[in-house]
Amino acid sequence: MKSSAQSLTEQLAARFAQRIRDRLLAPGARLPSVRQCAQQQGVSPSTVVGAYDQLLAQGLVEARRNRGFFVRDSVQTPGEYALMQSQTRARLDGQADGPEQGTGPGASAQGAVSPPRAPLNATALIRGMFHGISDKPQPGMGVLPQEWLQTTFLASAVRRFCSAKELNAFSLQYGEPAGDAGLRRALSQRLKSLAVQAGPEQIITTLGATHALDIVSRTLLRAGDYVMVEEPGWAVEFARLDALGMRILPVPRRSDGPDLEVMERYAQAHAPKLFVSVSVLHNPTGFCLTPASAHRILQLANQYNFHVVEDDTYSHFASDHATRLCALDGLQRTIYVGGFAKILAPNWRVGYMAAPPNLVERLLDTKLLSTLTTPALLEKALAWCVEQGQIRRHAERIRQRLNGARSRSVALAQAHGFTFAAEPVGLFGWVETGVDTDALSQRMLDEGYLLAPGALFHARRTPSSLMRINFATTQEPLFWSTLQRLCAE
Structure with missing residues (x-):
């Protein structure tokens, strides 16, 4: 609605600009066509033309010939804008009057193939x-709504370790490199209930499950290595591996598990180093791995010499008896990753991994290089919550x-x-x-x-x-x- 301070054009441009700056419109995202935007917003095409012109002037979007308007990957300089302005004004006017014409994905304003853009912006x-x-x-x-996660035991757990004596004991020096010993013992018992046999010495705490996945990638992979991921799958993992320079091999995820034929073809052709899997309550489909598929995945991992990292982020929503690769494999070629953000306290950022004995020291070295240690106060409080059965x-x-x-x-x-x-x-x-x-x-x-x-x-x-x-x-x-x-x- 028009205000006294801003014209409709200014309001529309400001709305898109805010979404771009907040990254709600990701780099590479396509804006609605002029006609579509005018219909959606209940304004005239000329208002949309003016708004898009302002976004161009701010360096927030770019116009691609016969394709439309896209969020820029980086902020545009005034010099770049001056050059583009004379070339794109006609396109703006033309888009308001004529139908869109596509030249196919990846085509630039001159009709040449443009460099591939980032696959997504998670x-x-x-x-x-x-x-x-x-x-x-x-x-x-x-995540779950805040009101679902509210508890009284979290505050009680933190207070137990907040006396001056307790705080001085573990705050004035670095903590244990692998994480609080009490928490690692509690996690070892928790994993036994999932049939995953991992001693405390095989467990390393992290700043959330995503940090654990990052440690595994940085330890086992180098830029240019091939990594198999499930598709559909979680965008953060795709974007994270892409940022590390990995070559992503998407494996279709079916109701019983990943497409095993595709996995084997990838293994034969590309010698991937890693397969990342959400076996239980897969995100976004909710599928759970079957024992037969799990057995075949482990056969392929042994035959083609790759590791499997099993992200069990949603374990607290699932049955303890659900099929887990790490339980069948006994942590030989598998690495288990878990955390508490989904079920307990998103901002505590406490995660962990359980790894084969021969990888523990390498993974720990990577953790030390990135974070030194993890916060002992929250780990001790969480250990108490686990031990008391509160979680x-x-x-x-x-x-x-x-x-x-x-x-x-x-x-x-x-x-x-x-x-x-x-x-x-x-x-x-x-x-x-x-x-x-x-x-x-x-x-x-x-x-x-x-x-x-x-x-x-x-x-x-x-x-x-x-x-x-x-x-x-x-x-x-x-x-x-x-x-x-x-x-x-």
């Missing part, structure tokens, strides 16, 4: 979690609450005409919308909702009509009716 979704899109529950969030009882309450939320969310989705591409289990649902969810996500931002479009979960950001939802944050009919309305437009 931080766009993560930044959206921190920026507070609106006061509405956010379906794209990867186990808390997880049981969360699972019961999540089961109810999932049932309500599925019923709402189906009542509004949506289906699921995978059986709804765990924290996330894999929803079929019937439209391009990249474009849909931008429309939903205008309505105050942050989505996780399906393209994010592909290593090369393949357009998708699927999206991932969080069952805990999709309880309101308003979200589903809004989604239904925009999909139908």
Whole structure:
């Protein structure tokens, strides 16, 4: 709505500029065409032309001949803008009047093939979690609502170690390199309940599960190495490996596990060093690995000499008896990664890994080079929570609450005409919308909702009509009716 201080053009430009600076529109993302934007925002094409012109002037977007407007990978200098301005003004006017004409992916303004862009920008979704899109529950969030996680035992656990004597004992010197001994003993017992046999000496604590994955990559891989990942899979892992210079080999994830034929072809052709897997409650599909698939994966790992890192981030939402590669392998070629951010305290950043004995010292060296040690206060408090059974009882309450939320969310989705591409289990649902969810996500931002479009979960950001939802944050009919309305437009 027009304000006294700003014109409609200025308001529209400011809205896009803020999203770009907040990384809610990632580098390489395509803006709506002039005509589409005018229809969506209820303004004239000339208003959109003016807004896009302002974004060009600020160096936030670029125009590509016959393709549209894209968020720039870097901030544009005034000199670059002056050169581009004379070349692109006609394109702006032309886009307002004529239909879009594509020259195919990767084509530049001159028709040549442009350098490949980063496959995706996972931080766009993560930044959206921190920026507070609106006061509405956010379906794209990867964590439980704060009210679900509130406990009394966390504060009690921290107070136990906050006396002056206790704090001086472990705060005035570096902690144990591998992590608090008490926590590692507690984690060893926790892993036994999952049939993963790992002594405390095989466990290293980290600053969250993502840090553990990063330590494994930096220890076992070098730039240019091939790494197999599941697809769809988690965008952060794709982006992290890409930033390290790894060559990503996407393996289709099926209901029983990864496509084993594709894995073997990759192993024969590229000699990958690592396979990254979420065996239990896979993100985003919720699939769980079957024993037969797990057995074959381990056979391939031994035959073709690669390691498997098993990310069990969602273990607290799953049965202890679910099939885990590390349990079958006995931590020979497998490395187990876990954490507590999803179930307990996202900001505590306490994760861990359990590794084969011959890799422990190498992994520990990498940890020391990156963080020296990890915060002893939180590790000691967490050890107490584990030992007292507080986390186990808390997880049981969360699972019961999540089961109810999932049932309500599925019923709402189906009542509004949506289906699921995978059986709804765990924290996330894999929803079929019937439209391009990249474009849909931008429309939903205008309505105050942050989505996780399906393209994010592909290593090369393949357009998708699927999206991932969080069952805990999709309880309101308003979200589903809004989604239904925009999909139908």
